[in-house]
Amino acid sequence: MDRARHFSATVATHTDKGCKKQFNEDAVGFNIPDDDLLKTKGAVAVVADGVSSAEAGREAAQRSVSAVLKGYFQTPELWSVKHAVQKTLSALNSELYELGRDMPDEARGYICTLSLVVIKSHMAYLFHAGDSRIYRLSARDGSFAQLTNDHVASISDQKQYLIRAMGMDTTLNIDCSTLEVEEGDIFYLDSDGIHDFLDDERIREIIESHPDSFDQACQELVRQALDAGSDDNLSACILRIDALGVEEKADFSERLTKLPFPPELYPGLKLDGYEVIEELWASERSQLYIVKDQTSGKELVMKTPSASYVDDPAYIERFIAEEWIGSRINDPRVVRIIPPRNGSKQFLYYLMEKVPGITLQEWIAENPEPRPSVVARIILDIAAGLSAMHDQQIVHQDLKPGNVMIMADGKIKIVDFGAVYAPGLQEIFNPFEREIALGTLDYADPSYRFGLNTYVKGDIYSLAVIAYEMFTGGHLPYGKKMERCKTLQEFHDLEYTPSYEHRDIIPVWFDQALQKGCHNDPEQRYSKLEDFIYDLQHPNPDFIKEGRTPSGVSDTVFFWKALSFFWLSLLLAVLVLWWAT
Structure with a gap:
């Protein structure tokens, strides 16, 4: 195989219950998948150490290693490593915690430490909770360094206790870090049954003395730790990157x-x-x-x-x-x-x-004063489509009326993937500089133009502008003023035109939701799509301000009643569908 195109690694593991434990409560493993999955998900090595004072520490460690080696690779390929691992571990942590709660009062639950490394493209992603460890023996300078911090607190010189571990609490508190790797780098993972009895220099010497047999190195580490008085379970994993598989330009x-x-x-x-x-x-x-x-x-x-x-x-x-x-x-x-x-x-x-119908851009031109309920249905459908993309960690980045199709039955289709962003793909090394999607000026987050990716907030911005345009009969929140902006600060300083200045029936609270959705400063914008949609459906008390009474008060009441009737009808339809199934 071409060295430049294929990842390869030498990896070995060894685990032992030790001389003073009845059971081995450690678990260790690795997974280097086939080419396609290797490219999108990477290679994984993991060590888990079941807490001895926990009744089900052994089961917790085994479940944790299994979840990492199987569950992580079942997450969507478009997810970033961090998102995929955190989703996997959060679900695992909740499972372990709930299992522990169901145990008798005297038992101490499903608890274990966890240390894992994911090698994807030219980066290593480290995740850690507890006092198992990850080290790197650097190919660049020969240094041997511990990459994780032990999550322990000391009662005395002889007594420590864990302050973080899998299954210990309802929420997972795990360290995450990344570093760039090189061919020849060696990652070493172990449980405290080894590193509590062998210092770093001795561990390094053993690894370096067995360059052609990491199996022997792992076994030697266990043997010498036992000779040094280890009274715990012992586990070691050594992974050397022989070829990164990162392509050259040619x-x-x-x-x-x-x-x-x-x-x-x-x-x-x-x-x-x-x-x-x-x-x-x-x-x-x-x-x-x-x-x-x-x-x-x-x-x-x-x-x-x-x-x-x-x-x-x-x-x-x-x-x-x-x-x-x-x-x-x-x-x-x-x-x-x-x-x-x-x-x-x-x-x-x-x-x-082939999507039959017209673009939303054409629809807006043909419907200058649409019924609020019709507009609401379209906005909800677009939001649902975006949500399906966001669930896969995909950001559209160029949502505009020209990229939304309206079919004869009123349903919509989001089209055009030309500017989409998927962090899982961005993590894969590319020897060429990737293009930055700028989107369309009136609808795309201005941050894009300055090389800043606002992720989901960017799509929220675009949807808010579209909603503003539809509810106001074709107007834009900043008019044509954006064309004159040259710097990011100039965009941030633009004055928003309240939607009710174009259409009196729009209530203040509804306009405030639109304004927050399309705020040019991402820090002032919604961070979750569902929060924006919720505030369009429910008057947010923070948005109801004194001092403004629209000239068309009765029309405003009609607007709210029309929307309320639509939301209620939609809810009833969902309930009927749920009951029927």
């Missing part, structure tokens, strides 16, 4: 350019079993065509890259990522990616379902 470009760009397409042309019907849309960066599957007769949408970027690996990577990310979203309010016929294709493009 390898990266070669892989990305295996599929050629399609030729110029025109109606009647046949490509990979699809007949081009018409060009739907074109820009400087890509084209959309309606095509017909010659086998099924079904019409689809084909997106093709612009020939202007044929020599741009960063552009090609993002184009390929669009299809990969989109195919992992399964929600009726998000456009569906269609796999190619026979699972392969001869050119670089991807296929989507």
Whole structure:
């Protein structure tokens, strides 16, 4: 295998109950998955030490190692390592804590320490709770350093107790850190049955004395700790990175350019079993065509890259990522990616379902004064589609009326993955500088233009601007003033125009929710999509201020009643559906 393209590691583990324990309450393991999962999730090594004073420490350690080695790899590939591990460990911690609560009063629960390292791309991600440890023997300078802190408190010189561990409390308090790694780096994990009886220098000497057999090194560490008087269980894991699998520019470009760009397409042309019907849309960066599957007769949408970027690996990577990310979203309010016929294709493009209808941009132009209940339903549907993306840790980053389709039945589809952000993919090393998505000026978070990623807050901003525009009949919260801004501070200083100045029936509390949603300063904005939607549905007492009585008071009451009726109808429909199932 090409060293530059494939991760490889030498890894060994050994665990022993020791000479004074009836059972081995430690657990240790590792998982280096196949190539695809290795790229998106990484390689993992883990040590857990069941707390001896806990009745079920042994079971806790075994469950913890199993959860890491299995559960972590079942989390979505688009999640960041930190998010995926924390989700896995939080669920595990709750499980252990609840199991412990069900035990007799005299028992002390399912409690264990946990130390794990994830190697993904060129980074190591460390997670730790308790007094097991992670060390690194650096290939760069030969240093041997402890990377974790022991979570213990001392009662005396001879007596310590744990202050953090898995299953100890309802909430998980775990250390997280990252560091860049190099080929030849060695990570060493152990339980306190070893490092409490062998100093760091002796551990290092044993590891370095067995470069060709880490199995022997692990066994020697256990043996010497026992000789030094260890009265505990003993576990060791050694992992050496032999090849990171990080691609050089030439390898990266070669892989990305295996599929050629399609030729110029025109109606009647046949490509990979699809007949081009018409060009739907074109820009400087890509084209959309309606095509017909010659086998099924079904019409689809084909997106093709612009020939202007044929020599741009960063552009090609993002184009390929669009299809990969989109195919992992399964929600009726998000456009569906269609796999190619026979699972392969001869050119670089991807296929989507054809969405009949008009864009929200066109809908707004045709409906200058829509009923509040209709607008509310559309906003709720868009929010639900965004929520499905956010559940996968995907941020759209270019939500605008032109990227939302309204179908004949009033339902919506979010389209276009050209600017999406997925942290799990961002963690994978790229030798080229990645493009920064800027979005569309009137709808995208201004922070994007200055290289700042506000993640979910960015999509909340866009949704709030769209809601403002729909409820005010086509106006924007900052008008055209954003075009004059050159610095981030100038964006932050822009004056928001209250929505009720455009439409008197809009209540103050509703406008305040819109203003907070599209605040140009991310620190002043909602941090959760559900909080924004909740405040659009329920008058927030903090937003009800004295001193403003709209001229159309009766209209404002009508607006609130109309929305209230819609929310109530929606709730009743959900309850009926729930009861029927």
